Amino acid sequence: EPEVTQTPSHQVTQMGQEVILRCVPISNHLYFYWYRQILGQKVEFLVSFYNNEISEKSEIFDDQFSVERPDGSNFTLKIRSTKLEDSAMYFCASSRVEGLNQPQHFGDGTRLSIL
Amino acid sequence: GESVGLHLPTLSVQEGDNSIINCAYSNSASDYFIWYKQESGKGPQFIIDIRSNMDKRQGQRVTVLLNKTVKHLSLQIAATQPGDSAVYFCAEFAKNAGNNRKLIWGLGTSLAVNP
Secondary structure, eight states: OOOOEEEOSEEEEOTTOOEEEEEEOOTTOOEEEEEEEOTTSOEEEEEEEETTEEEEEOTTOOTTEEEEOOSSSOEEEEESSOOGGGOEEEEEEEESSOSTTSOOEEOOOEEEEEO | OBOOGGGSOEEEEETTSOEEEEEEOOOTTOOEEEEEEEOTTSOOEEEEEEETTOSEEEOSSEEEEEETTTTEEEEEESSOOGGGOEEEEEEEEEEOTTOOEEEEEOOOEEEEEEO
């Protein structure tokens, strides 16, 4: 069964540094999402992306965050100047059909640790 | 066994028993609900969804019940197996007053299946 893959599985970064989290969505999916999950807390929506632009974003997704689809397969999340509170699991998801109200397929996440 | 979702985050059942995981949602305007399963070290995995024009939907060994009157959602797992051990999240989809769409996740219920 096709999968969403995320790399790296664990990223350790110094506070203030930029970090890029990478995702390869399922190949025939057109809609892409990023979520984060702080340890022991809820999964939180960050952003959805379609047709090379952001469709929806949450209040968490401020100017420090950006997303990009640099080629036909990768979907990246960049955090420009990381803060301690950015430490979390970051999940990428994709769906074939548009909308947050559709089933999404998730990767296994990148654990981001900010020191 | 039964849980009350956010108020009782751990549910322990015997293998072969039926499990019921409960979830209370907050927004009467929510029109789509989804259950995800998250195994340790993995991303959320779609189980089943239901739209607000239905009150019951069945999948393979799983049933979701929606009671809009009391804003309550439940996931029933028949003949629970050790492989069902995971954290189960409910999520609701709604538009707010500003017409922004949001998928709001619950905290999750941990299901432990005893052999």
